[in-house]
Amino acid sequence: MPEPVFLAQQVLNGLSFGALLFLLASGLTLVFGLMRIVNMAHGAFYMLGGYIGVVIATLTGNLLVAVIAAIVAVGVTAFLVEVVLLRFVRGQEMPEVLLTIGVSFVIADLCLAFFGGDPQNLPNSVRIPGALAIGDLVYPWYRIFVIGLAVAIGVALALVQSRTRVGAIVRAGVDDREIISAMGVNIRWVFTGMFVVGAALAAIGGTIGAGMQSILPGVQNEVLLYALVVIIIGGLGSVAGAAVGSVLIGLIDAFAKAWIPELAYFTIFLPMALVLVFRPTGLFGKAA
Amino acid sequence: MSNRIVETRTVRTFGPPRRDRAQMTNIALLALLLVAAIALPYLGASGFMVSLASTILIAATLASSVNFLAGNGGMVSLGHAGIAAASAYGAGWASRQGLDPGMQVLVALGMTLLASCLYGLLSMRTSGIYFLMVTLAVGMLIYGLAFRLSSVTGGENGISGIARFEWLDSYWIYYYFVLGVFVLATAALWIVSNSPFGASLRGIRDSESRMRSLGYSVRSYKLGAFMISGSVAGLAGLLSVWHTHFVSPSSAGVDRSVHLIVMVILGGIGTLLGPLIGAAVVVMVENLLSSYVDRWPTLLGLIFILVILFARAGIAGSAGKLFRRLRARSKAASSPEGDAPGGAAAPPGDRHAVHQGKDPQ
Numbered sequence: 001m002p003e004p005v006f007l008a009q010q011v012l013n014g015l016s017f018g019a020l021l022f023l024l025a026s027g028l029t030l031v032f033g034l035m036r037i038v039n040m041a042h043g044a045f046y047m048l049g050g051y052i053g054v055v056i057a058t059l060t061g062n063l064l065v066a067v068i069a070a071i072v073a074v075g076v077t078a079f080l081v082e083v084v085l086l087r088f089v090r091g092q093e094m095p096e097v098l099l100t101i102g103v104s105f106v107i108a109d110l111c112l113a114f115f116g117g118d119p120q121n122l123p124n125s126v127r128i129p130g131a132l133a134i135g136d137l138v139y140p141w142y143r144i145f146v147i148g149l150a151v152a153i154g155v156a157l158a159l160v161q162s163r164t165r166v167g168a169i170v171r172a173g174v175d176d177r178e179i180i181s182a183m184g185v186n187i188r189w190v191f192t193g194m195f196v197v198g199a200a201l202a203a204i205g206g207t208i209g210a211g212m213q214s215i216l217p218g219v220q221n222e223v224l225l226y227a228l229v230v231i232i233i234g235g236l237g238s239v240a241g242a243a244v245g246s247v248l249i250g251l252i253d254a255f256a257k258a259w260i261p262e263l264a265y266f267t268i269f270l271p272m273a274l275v276l277v278f279r280p281t282g283l284f285g286k287a288a
Numbered sequence: 289m290s291n292r293i294v295e296t297r298t299v300r301t302f303g304p305p306r307r308d309r310a311q312m313t314n315i316a317l318l319a320l321l322l323v324a325a326i327a328l329p330y331l332g333a334s335g336f337m338v339s340l341a342s343t344i345l346i347a348a349t350l351a352s353s354v355n356f357l358a359g360n361g362g363m364v365s366l367g368h369a370g371i372a373a374a375s376a377y378g379a380g381w382a383s384r385q386g387l388d389p390g391m392q393v394l395v396a397l398g399m400t401l402l403a404s405c406l407y408g409l410l411s412m413r414t415s416g417i418y419f420l421m422v423t424l425a426v427g428m429l430i431y432g433l434a435f436r437l438s439s440v441t442g443g444e445n446g447i448s449g450i451a452r453f454e455w456l457d458s459y460w461i462y463y464y465f466v467l468g469v470f471v472l473a474t475a476a477l478w479i480v481s482n483s484p485f486g487a488s489l490r491g492i493r494d495s496e497s498r499m500r501s502l503g504y505s506v507r508s509y510k511l512g513a514f515m516i517s518g519s520v521a522g523l524a525g526l527l528s529v530w531h532t533h534f535v536s537p538s539s540a541g542v543d544r545s546v547h548l549i550v551m552v553i554l555g556g557i558g559t560l561l562g563p564l565i566g567a568a569v570v571v572m573v574e575n576l577l578s579s580y581v582d583r584w585p586t587l588l589g590l591i592f593i594l595v596i597l598f599a600r601a602g603i604a605g606s607a608g609k610l611f612r613r614l615r616a617r618s619k620a621a622s623s624p625e626g627d628a629p630g631g632a633a634a635p636p637g638d639r640h641a642v643h644q645g646k647d648p649q
Contacts, residue, residue: 038417088597093416094364095596098553101546102596105589113583221542225428228421265432272425273410280413 018250027201033237043224053207078199235285359558367427372525400522446536556602
């Protein structure tokens with residue numbers, strides 16, 4: 001196989017995996033940015049979204065319907081978690097995180113009860129068929145679609161954050177919660193909304209991701225780990241950081257899997273360790 | 289900016305007179321438990337029960353290492369199972385090379401130090417949630433190593449048939465051995481907690497910036513605390529591998545580390561008996577209830593959520609609080625001008641509640 005084709009293939013692999021990581025990490029980092037919660041249930045939200053997406057896609061044969069169903073189901077779950085549990089420990093860092101760990105436990109176990117232990121994938125019928133062919137390079141359209149979707153969502157998030165009133169409220173809330181609530185904004189519901197949006201992003205990731213990698217018990221921890229590594233590198237709370245971190249980790253992971261498969265898993269920790277040693281707040285993070 | 293001034297806490301003085309009495313009760317309770325534990329094999333308990341008790345004690349040893357870090361240092365580690373697993377894999381590898389148990393101990397020790405160092409060095413610059421995330425990541429790293437480096441670790445199948453010393457072969461002798469190690473480890477951690485080192489750790493927990501400005505090398509203290517905690521965790525790993533003669537990647541998994549946090553918080557963070565109580569509850573749920581309830585992880589998760597919401601001091605902490613309140617009430621009834629102002633003073637259990645303060649960096 002000629003070298004350039006191999007390189008292009010790996011770059012595309014890296015970018016598409018990075019795109020999936022971005023869908024995951026952006027939600028996590030948004031929630032952290034505003035609420036100071038590292039949502040340890042984020043991986044479980046991804047998993048739940050993935051399972052529901054697969055089931056609905058198999059039933060209806062329509063990817064959009066599947067994504068919407070996943071968003072609604074996970075969104076409602078996240079809403080309940082925020083309103084019923086997290087509100088009671090608002091502002092207490094450690095209990096907040098520990099609660100989400102408990103939630104993750106429960107969701108993952110209930111998923112196992114309902115969906116079984118077999119790996120699940122999106123049915124081929126809803127995936128975009130065919131492949132892009134340029135010379136010797138052949139690449140599935142579905143993965144290119146995932147890249148496009150992540151870019152679109154990233155741009156949308158950036159625009160909402162910088163151009164709209166909601167974005168302004170969220171940005172202000174990150175900097176000073178007291179002032180923004182003194183100005184008549186109900187910060188509690190902004191928190192709730194943000195938590196639901198973060199979970200919805202995880203749900204999209206789960207459904208779309210089920211077309212690239214299987215949803216199975218244990219996946220919640222794996223994706224949570226990748227997402228954490230990404231946002232540690234990018235800087236907690238920064239969407240731009242999440243984007244850069246996702247692409248970086250996606251590419252490193254793809255090339256490591258191609259060149260040094262036995263060690264692929266560990267290569268993602270190297271950049272994290274370096275970032276932690278030289279820039280503990282992450283590439284785009286503000287000093288705590 | 290103003291937060292910094294508002295949020296600094298008053299330094300707690302250690303060793304007020306009432307604490308001695310609480311400690312006396314603790315010690316009396318411990319002695320009672322110890323007698324019960326020693327008597328267990330004589331009370332006609334089956335081999336299964338004794339083995340289950342060993343499992344609880346091993347889990348409690350591991351949990352107490354997490355408890356030491358979390359209670360004194362405010363550092364909640366989400367990767368401690370990884371240290372125990374590193375030690376266990378060290379012993380397992382040595383056993384697979386045909387080395388005798390003495391060499392297993394040495395290799396396990398080396399692996400423990402290596403793993404603790406790795407954790408400690410990566411996490412000593414962080415605190416709170418960042419610490420949690422870094423330890424989680426390192427734990428996952430060890431899980432991944434165990435899973436994928438199959439030439440050394442046996443991959444998914446793990447390593448089985450790991451032998452222990454011949455003189456430990458009988459299950460009840462092994463039980464006593466585990467009990468002895470647990471008691472020694474608990475005593476050692478207690479002594480360290482009550483040493484000046486422990487007091488400095490709590491100082492760092494309560495206000496890192498103040499301790500730094502007082503000239504303490506915060507990072508060295510954190511690294512030191514991690515090494516101490518890691519050593520105990522490694523010991524527990526060795527005990528578990530000798531107990532089951534088996535080690536597999538799941539022993540390093542996130543779930544396992546989360547179980548440890550559940551044990552510590554359920555039992556009562558920072559309390560002497562908390563890890564044992566928590567370990568007993570979790571291991572029982574896992575081993576006994578699981579035959580009746582399919583969804584025991586859900587159950588465990590729900591218990592955990594309820595404890596964090598309603599009983600953050602955990603079982604031991606809440607029991608202590610209740611005990612003190614009852615005594616304060618009876619004292620107030622008998623002598624209205626008693627010296628203790630009842631429940632008004634912060635009960636010692638509170639000092640160990642899940643550390644909630646945002647440390648002003």
